[in-house]
Amino acid sequence: MNDYVIECHNLETAYAPSLNRPILNGINCLIKRGEFVVLLGLNGVGKSTLLRSLVGLVPSVKGEIIINNVEMNSRTLPKIRRDVGMLFQGGGLIRQLSALENVLCGCLGKRTTWQTLLGFSKRDRILALELLNQLGLGELAFQKTSQLSGGQQQRVAIARTLIQLPQILLVDEPITGLDVIASQQVMQTLSELHTQQGMTIVAVLHDLGIAEKYAQRAIVLDAGRIVYQGHCDNLQAQFARVSG
Amino acid sequence: MSSFFKLKRLRFYPWLSSLLILLIVVVVYGWALRGLKLDFELLRSSWPYITDFITRLFPPDWKVLDIAVKALIETVQMSLWGTTIGAILSVPIAIASASNVAPGWLRSLANLLQNTVRSVPSIILGLIFVAATGLGASAGTLALGIYTIGYLAKFYQQAIEAVDPHSLESLQVIGASKLQIAQYGILPQVLPLGLGYTFWMFEYNIRAASVLGVVGAGGIGFQLKSYIDGFEYTKATTMMLVLLVVVTVIDTFSSQLRHRLDSM
Secondary structure (H helix, E strand, O other), X not given: OOOEEEEEEEEEEOEEOOOOEEOOEEEEEEEEOOOEEEEEXXXXXXXXXXXXXXXXXXXEEEEEEEEOOEXXXXXXXXXXXXXXXXXXXXXXXXXXXXXXXXXXXXXXXXXXHHHHOOOOOHHHHHHHHHHHHHOOXXXXXXXXXXXXXXXXXXXXXXXXXXXXXXXXXXXXXXXXXXXXXXXXXXXXXXXXXHHHHXXXXXXXXXXXXXXXXXXXXXXXXXXXXXEEEEEXXXXXXXXXXXXX | OHHHHHHHHHHHOHHHHXXXXXXXXXXXXXXXXXXXXXXXXXXXXXXXXXXXXXXXXXXXOHHHHHHHHHHHXXXXXXXXXXXXXXXXXXXXHHHHHOOOOOOHXXXXXXXXXXXXXXXXXXXXXXXXXXXXXXXXXXXXXXXXXXXXXXXXXXXXXXXXXXXXXXXXXXXXXXXXXXXXXXXXXHHHHHHHHHHXXXXXXXXXXXXXXHHHHHHOOOOHXXXXXXXXXXXXXXXXXXXXXXXXXXXXXXXXXXXXXXXXXXXX
């Protein structure tokens, strides 16, 4: 047993002809329980692919991924996914469903197909409403998600992830396309989850200032490899040095 | 080497590619017109016959209005059941054809089935079902049901393929089963578009049902052909006017409904 919740050893994904290399090309990284880590890098360097491979959405061709001391394979994937929540770029919500229904979708992994065939239990609905209230969306619970603003949608997506009670939260560009206020609200929510609940957070971000403000450690990728792992002080200079 | 120079030339003279496309379009249209063997002189000389035929259609004979309404109700009934049967049968075929849901081998089979159904004209389907069940609306309804698959399966397939992949991946990561993903991920996204297509098909089938009547498969088309065959053109006009009114009303209604569904 060790204190690392995420371990990647020599991780390599399939060859991408457009890039002339594997998207991830020998990733080695260790992330401790309760850490807030930010993934940085230019477009196409493999940040989102790394996140997606941590939940088995991108298969690896070499190397290994260990989550909570469990090596990832097709047999262990359902168990790993129970501990990991993922916030997709744009939320990954069903726009035609209400905010409440979207949050309830977070319970699908814990309920069988028969249990959810006619809807969700009263207990699940109360829990979902409580989460929406906590995130300041109680009054919008029955509103169609497509009618919510970008920031509100992102908070619905956070509520949907939280109802899963994950230990690890993977976040893919949570503030892309949001205004300053909405960005701050989303980042504040993530920060509170980290500080108050001790959740491990791995986030892909583009804003170095925000990364410095909220994250404890930065991982910089370039051409499918990690080129910097370390503290978040003076990220601007660090980033310029490795990407220049 | 020569093709390299041609590509380079196209890059420096972008208008050359536009001119080339225009030339190809003109050639294709010219080829198609030649194939038609149109005789413009004959068309000009036949104009008096066309106007004579049109004048014989008027004024409409309103004495057959009750027959027209009765036949039209049968046409609407045929379209309603034909569209419903077709829509139900289209769902599994569409799922089996969608590239984001079905495996390759199943997609090929389902697409082949779709293409086969689509390439059979409605009138042939009408003849087949008249031979099977005899003259009348039941033959027309079954023919419409099969005819509908050719269109709705394709439309439903496109609606399924247009589903946001991130939303399905997010449910997959949550640990939802395939059926749960279908119920909570695919169905809500496909339903508004699918219902819109189904309403359009219902409206389209009313017109298609009129054609099926020609081969004795029931509906207003049967009456229409009887009047034209008997040179009772004014009665045929009444039939066409009643059809026009109903198609316009249904089109207005379904357009509004589709608009509301689109905004969902």
